[in-house]
Amino acid sequence: MGRRVLLSFLGLSDYEYCYYTYEGKSSSYTRFIQTAVYELFRGDGPMDVVVFATKEARERNGRDRFKGEERLEGLITAFQRIAPEANVKLVEMESRQDEQANWRLFDCILNEIREGDTIYFDITHSFRSIPFVALIVLNYARFVKKTDIGAIVYGWFEMLGRPVDVKQLPPERRLAPIVNLTSMARLLDWTNGVDQFLRTGDASIIQALTAKENSEVFRNPSSSQTMRNEVKELNQLTKQLDQTEKVIRTCRSLQIDEEVRKFHEQLGRVRSASAEAIKPLVPLLDVMEKKYAMFDDDPIMNSWKAVRWCLDHGLIQQALTMLEENAVTAVCRVLGLDLRNEKARGDVHSAIEILLRDIPKEEWRVRSVERVEQIIDFLSPYKGDLKRFSTLKERRNDINHAGARPQPLKAEKFWPDAEQSFRELGAFFERMSALAKTMQISKENA
Template sequence: MKKLLTFLGNGEYDEGIYTYRGRKATKSRFVQTAIYELFCEKFTDKDQIIIFLTEEAESKNWKDSIGESGKNKGKKLEGMENAWKKINPKLLQQNQIRKVRIPSQQDEEHNWELFEIILNEIDEGDEIIFDITHSFRSFPIMALIILNYARILKNASLKNLLYGCWEMRDKGQPPTAPIIDMTEMISLLDWAYGVDSYKQTGNASVIKTLTNQEVASVFQTGQSSDDMRRTEANALRTLANCAHEFHQIMQTCRAPEIPQKLNNLRKALEQAKTMEIRGFRPFEKLFGKMEEKIEYLTDRPIMDDYWAAKWCHDNGLIQQGYTLLQEGIITAICRVMGMELDDVNKRKLVSAAISVWLSEKTTEEWEGTEDEKSFMKTVIAFLNPYKDLLKSYAGLTRYRNSINHAGRNRDNIPHQRFRPKLENYLKDFRTFFEKMDQLYQEKQEGASTR
């Protein structure tokens, strides 16, 4: 259902002509009738106009009255009821206009009462036009809160948030005043949520959705004829998509894809930063936050495996952080020793070699074939200088297994311990990654000089 929600105040309103984008409404004392004419063309006999009003406002402005002050003193003033009869008498006849009484007091208790009254007038899936012209005192702030709440709780949509700006009237007789559409202010709430979500989690899904909506509006409104505007829109859409994809690969532990997705994100960010961002001001504030999220990633593969695990910890992806950290240790060893990174059997043997080495089992206690034991001895010989740097490996394995097996492996670790322990393991293994990175870089430089 479509609904116009509006407020009737108790002021002695002057007659005027309200306008919007070159269109003029019928002369009236009431912005509400103008909004109906200019914004409610698609209303059917099932749609509603809901007028929130205090007892004083109804007494003073619903029926015709006599002016009490200024140039209106002694003059007959048309009430809102008759104004509606002039515009569309069927609205009253069909009970499409409803008056809803609200308290005139404004304190914490009555603000909650007002909140409930207005929210109760919004039903599931309603399409709302909200007029705040004559809402009193702090209500415009409350209106934003109510609208956002209704969108989430009742799946309502906001078509327009409107303000009849009588203060900007001209000196005509009767004066003409504009109606300002403030709907974009509601989208700032979405952007605020999207930015906060990205800051806290690195998740760009909300930003991606909002950007795609903004881009679509550029082309739908014909602004695509502006080549710069089109380029800007596409660049920001690419950036939002790249940020979203980067979070997805971290969320799903796609370590081999991290370098390419990171490179895509950096390129998209650099391109977007060169633009003026004329029509996407909320996005401009994101650039610094995006840079902060990826600034410590280095394009050095061993350290980037470490930083990927750190990124997951910092952004609340704890299970992924454990996985990437342990797999990063194995990958670092494989890189330095010149092994195929995706050889599953070799990776298992590297992990097993670390475990038996740290447990100080004798060779006879090792499991596997002679070839496998020989391979494990080679790994252990390589790692022997770094034993102290890997002493936490068994604990890391325990925590990773517990979280990956959903606590069903009889290792009853309280959930509160996983994040701080991951932070500890990141500190424990940083020096190991740095040592492996140094060896790998030396190996690469040596290969390049041969």
């Protein structure tokens, strides 16, 4: 289990004493934001403290010194007075800020982070490019060392005025707030989640982030009912988004229409909300809608469009599987066969293969000769539209058997092959869709 560790920076300024405040609590009287953050964020247990400082800053503020007649308490002495149990480490850093120095700073900070640490990051006395480098390190460490961000904070001392003015204030008026910037850092999470969704269609990160926001809002007693309702609806939306994506990824083709319908309904409820509870998600609503705008109320064409969705997101195996099976489903829909009946679907598969390969009747190996004959009669006018089906079936078998077959197709050939199959079978889906609509109109007029 990782540590709870405070990372901070020490500068050259003659820091003035004050009380730092956070969420109604006050720190001890101190010159150093580091002791205040430790006190106010340590919770039930101690934190390790790592303070980065140049050689000059370490000599000036790391230890006690005199400024004229005034004795200035150093950082180490301040911790010994306020939190003697704290494990404090001063790490020397360069004062240069060129590209090479920034990379060395990156390594310097990363080397002080351990696997699984929860990091509390104080940016009060970081300067120039340091906050940018440190934020990159934090994000990098989260992936490489599985760390978590406890808080990112800033001690707003300048709210009290200029140091010369603060000197004139009595201690009870020297109250400087600590500003929590953690929510802004979460934009990094949202950025990763949005990027993953746009590239792959995978909404799992977005769903997890929204669930976390939902939990935090409901735990916060100050959250308004409007805020809670909106976050709840957003959470339901991303859950549904994640569910819709999983249905496609796992080739649950007969569920796609229903899940897409639920998604659009939930999106409508979110759009009607009056506030913006999770700002990074709101601009995504249009993007989400566009992702599934291709789907309408035509189940046959939707089953073909689902293949397009898979191809667009690099899901080649799913695309091949659904293209073959959805072509069979389209025939079943038009002929009124049970979409989930294994025997009926098997007969459609057999009929297509017999039709395309002109297999003599005496060589048929089918369950129901009569039904297969009926299906072949129905499909005969569409033989040209189905000519790609045999190749498609071969490619699906190849990829599903992991290439453990004689003369397997090269990996780089699958995507263009799947694209070609998708395009060539499009006319067949369109014809089946038109037939199904005609039959539906006939039933309604009967």
